[in-house]
Amino acid sequence: MDPLRTLWETFFDGDSMREALPEMLTVGLPNTLILAASAALLGSVLGMLLAVAGISRTRWLRWPARVYTDVFRGLPAAATILLIGVGLAPLGMEVWGPNPYPLGVLALSLIAAAYLGEIFRAGILSVEAAQLEGARALGFSWGESMRLVIIPQGVRRVLPAWVNQLIALIKDSSLVYFLGLLASQRELFRIGQDYAANTGNQSALLLAGLFYLLLTVPLTHAVNWLDRRLRQGRPTAPPEPEPDLAPAGVTPTGREPR
């Protein structure tokens, strides 16, 4: 048999893809999006807390943040998901019953938080010390200065890296299949895998891959666009250095210094 033909039939079988498509669209895609979006949200909040703890002057905040980041960034995502999913299952059982889905979200969030924390921390540290001094001189406390002045600027500078992390999160969401989800909870990858296992044809898995590309490639380009815009500024607002006129009503004569 022609090996090329075998390859084609194994991965590009239209009937197998058509068979998997409805479930991919109605079950897999929503679940992948829910997993990735909720983990992005929770991970960003936790990551910001880690970032602020990481630059705190208090050792008891800085150290735990450091250790957390090292551990969750250093472990393989699959290991963390299993550890959380299995390790916290008894706890989850008491809170919401035998449902591994929330633990999957939690595990993904904890992993994302470690990476996002480092991204946010780098952004915050990149803001000039003069900004903090300017805010403190107005009477803002350290915390208010961080929240109102430093963090908004720092986050803006690392938005491209933040989106990159979201892309990684979308892909990592496929790993929650380890936890044994209900049929209605399966995400794209798991559905592809199930069809592949049942039919012996890998085309559904390839279809899942196409879905991932459909989600991540636009984001990749969004990163590039965002990066360009943050570097060059908004095209509609060009800097307009102007001749500096003395304010109205001020006559420079008389008390004007030499």
Next chain:
Amino acid sequence: MSTSTATSVSLAVRDVHLAFGAHRVLRGADLDVARGGTACVIGPSGSGKSTLLRTINRLIEPDRGDVLLDGRSVLRDDPDALRQRIGMVFQQFNLFPHLSVLRNVTLALRKLKKLGEDEAVALARAQLDLVGLAAKADARPAQLSGGQQQRVAIARALALRPQVMLFDEATSALDPELVKGVLAVMADLAAAGMTMVVVTHEMGFARTVADTVAFMDAGVVLEAGPPAAVFEAPEHPRLRRFLSQVL
């Protein structure tokens, strides 16, 4: 400029010491500014002028000595509350680049003075109008010239109705043609009765606007007095040498 003059206070710095590790930046600095008066602090780079300014609003805490407003020590006050009473303007403006000019001014009004949106905006626009920049309210700081940015920074500080204003080389980062507009705003403020401490290299400004000129060297105020005395009849040899270099 007829704002923020109602509650000016007198200011005194008494024997302030400060060391960064082994480096003794301030070695017993003294300064007196009468209510509504303007003190210009001059001196060579590294003499501790900017550091002295920062001990007044406690951006840097002195190791020893005292800072008094209307005769009362401020060292036990809540530093954040103290800084609302003392406006400060920096060499590099320190405007917030992610906010519009208007938001730069309203931020502290809304978050610290707890003013409502409408009230804060009205007050900010009035303050911007006084420095001639009402038309730039919606611009970002980066779209303004250095002189305009510095005037926004002054408006931002004045909007909080401070009792004292500190200027840290406010015109040193400006192109020569932009210096005048900023100095004019500062001179107006002094004439309106604001208590001010002005660290500056603008000897002309010190001579014409200041009530007191204080010469700092190596962390102490070596000589202080009315501009005529300091500039025309300097006593200390180091002041004479400094003046011969800058005038």
